[in-house]
Amino acid sequence: MxxxxxxxxxxxxxxxxxxxxxxxxxxxxxxxxxxxxxxxxxxxxxxxxxxxxxxxxxxxxxxxxxxxxxxxxxxxxxxxxxxxxxxxxxxxxxxxxxxxxxxxxxxxxxxxxxxxxxxxxxxxxxxxxxxxxxxxxxxxxxxxxxxxxxxxxxxxVGSIPKEIGFLSKLTFILLQYNNLTGGIPAFLGNLTSMKVFNAFYNPLGGSIPDTFGNWKNLTEFSLGYSNLNGTIPHSIYNLSLLITFSLAENQLVGSLPSTLCEMLPHLEYLQLRNNQLTGSLPPSISNCSKLGLLEVNNNNFIGKLRIDFSQLNDIQSITLGDNVYGFGEADDMKFIDTMKNCSRLERLDLRNCKFQGLLPASIGNLSDQLRLLVILRNNLYGNLPSSIGNLVGLEVLVLSNNHFTGKIPYTISKLKNLQIAYLDRNQFSGPIPDAIGNLSLLTKLWLHSNRLDGHIPSSLGNCNNLLELKLDDNKLSSQIPKQLLQLSSLTITLDLSKNNLFGSIPIEVGDLKMLTSLDLSDNNLSGSIPSSLGGCISLSFLSLKGNLFNGMVPPSLSSMRGVSTLDLSHNNLSGRIPQFLQRLILLEYVNLSFNDFEGEVPMTGVFANASAFSVFGNSRLCGGLVELGLLKCKETRKDKKRFPLFAIVILIAFIVFMVLCFVYVWCMKRKGQPSQSSTDEQFMKISYTQLFKATNGFSEENLIGKGGFSSVYKGILKHDDGYVAVKVMHLQNRGAHKSFITECEAWQSIRHRNLLKIMTSCSSVDFQGNDFKALVYEFMPNGSLHDWLHSPASKSRLTLLQRIHILLDVAFALDYLHNHCISSIVHCDLKPSNILLDDDMVAHVGDFGLTRFLGTHANENSTTVIRGTIGYAPPEYGLGSEMTTSGDVYSFGILVLEVMTGKMPTDNIFGEDLNLHKFAYTTLPDSITNIIDDDILPFLQEDAISKQGKLENANNIEHCVASIIKIGVSCSADSPPQRMNIKNVVHGLQHILETLQNI
The missing domain is CATH 3.80.10.10 (Ribonuclease Inhibitor)
Structure with a gap:
């Protein structure tokens, strides 16, 4: 509009x-x-x-x-x-x-x-x-x-002035999307030349004046989301030139005239959703031959649907849901037969209409342009017609909560564009078609709460875009195919619970590194819990209850630091309750009941709250909170003897350690060399010779990056190990030695999944006797974010979801550095080349050579040279201001805008009067498609908007993209107090990600 x-x-x-x-x-x-x-x-x-x-x-x-x-x-x-x-x-x-x-x-x-x-x-x-x-x-x-x-x-704000009613030549009033109140002045009815009146999305209140029937030339009448009540004045139906009639989301009552389309023959846009209208839906809608949108869902319409759609050749969207049209008659869905001429139909929503009977085979005669078909919460039964496979344009198919029986037709595999398939809560039986793996664009597949049996198709491993799979509450009986667990795209839910699955959990489960929820409960799975499960580091929900697992809980599960609910009940697990469970700070509930655990129940962390855990049915447990009513743990004589010996061993080891440290420092001083920081002591020692061999003599073919203070090489320390990244300092350059010390100090105290992992360091001399210093990091096979954004060989390969995940990873890292370290840490040089990507495209922030520790004296004598990189460093650093966490937020904001626009802050189009921040700011809120990287969302380009503009999903995705741009603009504000807090950034990006994943 x-x-x-x-x-x-x-x-x-x-x-x-x-x-x-x-x-x-x-x-x-x-x-x-x-x-x-x-x-x-x-x-x-x-x-x-x-x-x-x-x-x-x-x-x-x-x-x-x-x-x-x-x-x-x-x-x-x-x-x-x-x-x-x-x-x-x-x-x-x-x-x-x-x-x-x-x-x-x-x-x-x-x-x-x-x-x-x-x-x-x-x-x-x-x-x-x-x-x-x-x-x-x-x-x-x-x-x-x-x-x-x-x-x-x-x-x-305020009201629409009644004085406007004196403007006799007025033909257009466009007031939509404001905060106007006070009702609609009836005096406006005097404006007999009125052609367009649009006050959509204003909390006006009151009723529609009957005087508006004087607007005989009116073509558009839009008052949706206006808090209106009362009835629609009958005089409105006399406006025979009306093309757009939109009153959605109000509290209007009453019924529609049976001759609606005889009175309004030019209607193209009828939008009355979410009101309290009653009566039947006028059959005369059959005569609105120009109608493109019919949206009457969420009212109280009742009566058999008698619309003949055969003349509505231009209809694109039909939304009739949440009304009562079905009366259990055999021809409840007969109207589908009349839709074969609706060749432009893109959206058909018939949810919760009380339709009964069979879904006619004529469903397959609908337009091949149909993208969305929703028939959930009806009372349809019988087989799903195989003709469903004719709807090759379908992107969303929702048939949930009906009574469909029989097999899922094999022809569903023809829906190559299908992205969301909800067939849950029916009575489908038989196997899941193996050919379902041909639907490579699927993002969400819900088949739960049916009667499906047989095996889980290994072909699902071909659905490389699958975010969520729900097969629970069926009769599936097979092992879990490893191909399914190798789907790194699974990030929301994998639910296989309440089936008859058997065998062990394949070790490939550890490949689900980004999965949020995993439910394998109530099956017949056996064996031990695989250690590889600890690789699911993003899990917040894990349930293995009601199986036949035995052995001890693997300590690798301690890697799941984000888990909030853990249910291992009703198995045959043994050993002591893992101590690491007390240290999982996000754990809100753990159920270990009905196993064979023994020993003392912990009393800290989640175990400090009796309502937050259950250990019932483990007869060999003792101690714990008084509320548990367990026996007090007995102290054995053997334990009494062992403790003093253990303490003596620790004491001796400590004394030996202190003596060695003293000798080492004394020797270093004798040589006239400075002692190494404790940072070097915590890593394994490595020599210059080893690094020389590992990188083939620091050869050019192994060079993967170069900066002012260092060069980075790819190497292999041992033949049976993977690659490492060796960062060799350019000690001849001023500041390189200090950068090495700073980075060592940083790595001494920080650990996070989104920070680059350091393996060791080297402080030695080369073959010519020159000082040599290097850091050895875990190798990141997917290179830097800069390469993915700006290298011609990689461009156009980052999807929107990947970009959001990367930005969220970086935000997590900054939140950790700023808010969860003993002393807040400022990175000072956040930019795409310092963000590295692992095998699973998880982002890791690296290069802490310019880091500053807040609240300590570690950097008091640091250089006053401006920290950071031009374009990413905040403007206040150029004025001599102290380095702060707010400066990192500025750099992050520029990073967000670069990721979303594909433009570097030093791009040639930017100069004194235009920078990346202003470039993005001026597009808000409605013109972000003018600046967005074309490779993110091709369907948001202008030619696609004209085709999909009325689809809710496209609008929602564009809104999400705009929200990300707003975060980038807010973070990169010139004034530090106006910038977002990194915690709010994390919450905002998480909300956007959840919204996109639910579209």
Whole structure:
């Protein structure tokens, strides 16, 4: 709808430009002064739209200024979509010849000046898509010639002035997306020339005035989300030219006239969803041959659906759900037969309509353009017609909560575009078709709560985009195929519970590193719990209850630091309760009941709250909280003898360690060399010779990166080990030695899954006797984020979800450094080349050579040179300000914008007046598709928007992308207090990720 409006005004402006020629001579000081005052209140002009507004040009030749032929006065200001910020000067009221004021799609703020009411010649007032607040001036009634008022998408409050009812020439009122209240003035009904009235998404309240029936020329009537009550006045149905009729999301009551489409024959857009309308849905809708959208879901319509869709050839979206049309008659779904001519149909939503009977085979005659088919929560039974395979355009298929029986038809494998398939809560039986693995675009597959049997198809391993798989509550009886567990795309849920699965858990389960929820409960799985399960480091929910597992709980499960619910009950597990469970700080509930655990029950962590854990049914446990009622643990004589000996061993070891340290320091001082920090002592020692051999003599073919302080080489320390990354310091460069020490100090105290893992360090001399220092890191096979964003060989391979996961990984790392270390740590050089990606595209932040420890004296004598990299370092560092966590947030904001736009902050298009922050800021909230990296969401490009613009998913995805841009813009604000807290960044990105995964 906004596109249509903007296109209209663009056309109008072009008309003005071609029919009014600006004067080349002459001057009017009143207009000239007014224009200068307007310019003076514009605080940001990113495209230099007003650069010509100076003494070198006559004001009639200024950009965006249109003057009349004869009187040489300003008749139009045409400055829409220029990214301008500021407020409107009250001197605009001095442009007394002004006919058109076109400022839409900028960032103007403040109140609307009352001086607008002095513009008696004004015909077009277009101020939409800005940030104006305050009320609509009542004295707009002084603009007696005005035809169009466009104030949509602002922050206006108060009521719609009844004085507007005096503007007899007014044809367009566009007020959508504001905060207007106070009802709708009935006096507006006097505007008999009205063609478009749109106040969508305002909490207006009240009822629809009956006087609106006077608008005989009306083509668009949009009052959705306006908190309206009462009935729809019958006079509205006399507006025979009406094309758009939208009253969604109100509290309207009453029924629709049976002759609706005889009265409104030109309807293209009928949107009445989410009201309290009653009666039957008029059969006369069959005669709305131009209808493109029919949206009447969530009302109280009742009665047999008698619409014949055969004449609705242009219909694109039909949403009838949450009404009552079914009465258990054999032909409840007969209307499907009439849809074969709806060749443009993209969306059919029939959820919760009480339909009964069979789904007719004619479902396969629907349009091959159909992308969404929803028939959940009805009472359909019988087989799912094999003709469903004809709907080759389907992306979303939802048949949940019906009574379908028989096998899932093999033809479902023809739906190559299918992304979401919900067939759960039916009575499907037989095997899951092996061919389901052909649906390579599937992201969510729900088959739970059916009667499916046989094996789990190993072909599911071909569904490389699968995020969520629910097969629980069936009769499946097989081993878990390892191919399924090798799907690294699984990040939300894998639920195989309540089946008859047997055998052990394949060790490949450890490949599910990003999975959030794993439920294998209530099967016949046996053997020990595999140690590889500890590789599922992202799990928050894990249930293995009700199986035949034995042995001890593997200590590798301690790696699952994010787990909040752990259920191992009703198995044959033995040994002591793992101590690491006490240290899992996010663990909220653990169930170990009905196993064979022994020994003392812990009393810290989750075990400090009796309601947070269960150990019932383990007869050999003792101690723990008093509420458990267990016997006190007995101290054995053997334990009494062992303890003193153990203590003596520790004491001796400590004394030996201290003596060795003393001797080592003394020897180093004798050699005149500084002693190594304790950082070096915690890692295995490695020599220069070993590193020389590992990197083939630090050869060029092993060089994978180079910077001012260091070069990084790929190498192999041992033949049976994988690659490592060797960072060799350029000690001849000033600051390199300090960078090495700083990085060692950082790695001494930090550990996090999203930080690069250090393996060891080397401080030695090379074969020529020169000092040599190096750090050895875990090798990251997928290189740096910079390479993925800007290397021609890798470009276009990062998906939107991958980019969000990477940004979230980096945010997790910063949150850890800033808020969870003993002393807060500032990285000081966050940029894409310092973000490395492992096999699973998990991001790891590296290069801590410029790090600063807050609250310590570690960096008091550090250099005063500006830290960080140009483009990523915050502006306050250039003014000598201290390094703070807020500086890292700025760098992260620039990183977000670079990831989403594909542009580096040092790109050639940026200069003194335009940087990456401003470049992104000026696109918010509605123009992000103009700057977004084309490789993220191809379907958000203009040609695809025209095809999918009415699909809710496309809008939701675009909203998510806009939200990410907003985070980047907020983090990269020039003023540190205005930047987001990294904790809020984490929450925001998690919410966006969850939203996208649920689309």
């Amino acid at each position: 906004n596109f249509r409006i903007e296109f209209f005004f663009s056309t109008l402006v072009m008309f003005l430009l071609t029919t009014t020629i600006s004067a080349s001579t002459g001057r009017n000081e009143t207009d000239h002064w007014a224009l200068l005052q307007l310019k003076s209140m514009i605080t940001l002009d990113p495209y230099e739209s007003l650069s010509s507004w100076n003494a070198s040009f006559h004001f009639c030749d200024w950009s965006g200024v249109i003057c009349g032929k004869r009187h040489r006065r300003v008749i139009a200001l045409n400055m829409f979509s220029q990214g301008l910020q500021g407020s409107i000067s009250p001197y605009v009221g001095n442009l007394s010849f002004l006919r058109g004021l076109f400022l839409w799609n900028n960032s103007f703020h403040g109140t609307l000046p009352h001086e607008l009411g002095r513009l008696s010649r004004l015909r077009y007032l277009q101020l939409g898509s800005n940030k104006f607040n305050g009320v609509i001036p009542t004295n707009l009634s002084g603009c007696s010639n005005i035809e169009i008022i466009g104030l949509y998408e602002n922050n206006l």
